[in-house]
Amino acid sequence: MLRQPPSLYSIPQNFFYFSRKKNTLPMMKTYERIHPMKTISENTLGFYNDQGIFTIPAKQYDTGRVFKFNIIDSCESMDLTDCNAYIRILKADGTQFQGNDCTQIADSSTILVDTSIGSGNQILSAPGINRCELHITDQNYTAVTTWNFNIQVEPRVHDGNHIISSDNWDELDRFSETAEKTIANAEECMDRSQAQTAQCEAATELCNTATQSANDASNHAHTAAAAAENVNITCTKDENSFILRITDRNGTSVESQNLIGDTPAFQIGSVTTGEEGSQAAVSLTGTMKQPVLNFIIPRGDTGSIENVTINDVPLSDQNSFEQLGLHTMTIEETLNILRQEVL
Structure with missing residues (x-):
């Protein structure tokens, strides 16, 4: 429904109202029943700083705190039917936070911010002044934001790092963690030692092998x-052979006699003319001391006479003309032949 604010209240120019549709299903989230361990901080929050900027104190890292806000507009409860809301925070450490899942509309005019739901456990993580606001939208996506309020996050007394009590669980946990790290380091050192021991054993074995090889x-x-000491080697030669003699220091001798071969005296045997087109051949006969070489040389091909003129043959050699089947011509015969060629 559309609600007109009272006329006695000064309305800014940019003020707008939420439209409401009747007989529609509500869009508000169903809030779970408050757990007995949770503590609720109830506050009244408006849109024009008519309540002033208030501060809500809370302890760091608490997840059992619920912040309840009664939303008013012009000193009257605001109808949040069919609306959605979420909290926005500029945290003391400079980071920003937006909590949709931890912000719920409990009834028609109340918004709850639960630090135990979803990302709500981050609300109280940064000690100091955390500046906050609630952002509300209706079905038509019309949006309005509440005035600022602060959550003063008080840091917890200790973080468990400097406890000296022997019966403290934090000390026991830290001791257990230290012992586990010590055991892990010892196991790692043992593994390294075993690996180095294996490497040393392998190196020792290689050294022993090298020493044995050097001794051998x-x-x-x-x-x-010792074998080469006082060894005498001699070589003698006569007309037919040479003798190699090796004598050790004990006087034991070993001889090797090798005959000297004769120098061969080559002779030329037969020289035969082969047929035309046949292959030349050489054969070896006789003895090792007097070898004989026999040759076969093929006859050359018969030549032919082509394109032979008178000028190629001397004029004085008449027998040559007759053998070639040619005869001499007079100058007159030569001129007649030339005239016929011209005509």
């Missing part, structure tokens, strides 16, 4: 040096 090499070197 030294023994072989001594054996070779």
Whole structure:
């Protein structure tokens, strides 16, 4: 419904009203029953600072606090039927917070902000002055914001970091955590030690192997040096052979005799003319001391006479003309042939 404010109240120019539709389902959220452990801070909140900027005290990190706001407009309760609301906070640490799930409309004119619902546990996390406001919208998305109010978050007395009592649970938890870290570090050190021990054992084994190899090499070197000591090698030669003799320090000799071969005397055997187009060939006969080489040389192809003129043959050689089937021509015969070619 549309409610007209009293005429005695000074209405700013930018004031607007919420439209209300009758016989419609309510949009307000259903608020859960307050748990016995929760404490409620009830306040009256308007839109024109007619109540002043009030401050609500609260302890840091409490999640059992509920802030109840009776919304008034022109000194009368405001009808919040079919409306939605959420809280907006500029926190003392400079961060901003908007709580939709923790803000609920309990009845037609009351808004509850519960620190135990949803993100409400962040409302009291920053100690100091937290500047707050409630934002309300109706079905037509018309919006209005309440006047500012403060939540003074008082930090808790201690954070458990400097407790010296031996029977304190925080001290026991910290001791347990320290012991767990110490055990984890010890296990890590043990693993590293085992890995290093394995590496040392492998390195020791390699060193032992290298030492054994060096000893074996030294023994072989001594054996070779002893074997090579006082060894005498001689080589003699006669007309038919040469003798290689090796004598060790004990006087034991080993000889190797190798015969000297004769120098061969090559001779030319037959030289035969082969047929035209055949392949040339060489054969070896005789003995090792007197080898004989036989050759077959093919005959060349028969030549042909083509395009031979008189000028290619000397005029004085008449027999050559007759052998070639040619005859000499006089100057007159030559001129007659030229005239016929011209005509």
